Amino acid sequence: MNIRPIKTEQDYYTALSRIEELWGAKKDSLEGDELDLLVTLVESYEMKHYPIAPPDPIDAIKFRMEQMGMTASDMVKYLGSQSRVSEILNGKRKLTLGMIKSLYKGLKIPADILLNEG
Numbered sequence: 001m002n003i004r005p006i007k008t009e010q011d012y013y014t015a016l017s018r019i020e021e022l023w024g025a026k027k028d029s030l031e032g033d034e035l036d037l038l039v040t041l042v043e044s045y046e047m048k049h050y051p052i053a054p055p056d057p058i059d060a061i062k063f064r065m066e067q068m069g070m071t072a073s074d075m076v077k078y079l080g081s082q083s084r085v086s087e088i089l090n091g092k093r094k095l096t097l098g099m100i101k102s103l104y105k106g107l108k109i110p111a112d113i114l115l116n117e118g
Contacts, residue, residue, distance in 0.1 A: 001030060003034065003037050005041065006042065006044075006045040012042065012045055012049075015038050016042065018034075019039060019042065022034060022038070023035070054112070054116045055113055057095060057114045058091055060109055060113045060114065061075075061088075061089070061103065061107075061109065061114075062089065072085050072086065072089060073085075075088075077102075078102045078103050078107065079099050079102070080099070100114040100115065
């Protein structure tokens with residue numbers, strides 16, 4: 001086992017290739033330990049070089065609505081009147097703190113996503 005830091009794209013692809021070879025290795029074996037270390041290094045490299053931006057709050061709401069089979073009418077109890085729901089979903093009005101709390105409690109959308117202004 002010769003593990004080194006991942007500093008370049010070539011190092012990254014080499015590590016991914018080795019992970020693929022080691023996939024399914026037994027836990028607490030030399031190969032399993034090597035796999036764990038390489039996965040940790042790759043995750044660290046990806047977080048630094050390929051960060052994933054948090055989703056837009058409105059996109060998160062629409063995604064949750066789709067997941068739950070909800071319509072805009074179902075959102076009235078979380079956002080207010082039908083016209084307010086329309087304004088929010090079309091990006092013409094910002095979420096208020098009360099709406100964020102309601103969406104967090106009722107639909108389990110993480111507050112940090114709802115607070116993100118993009």
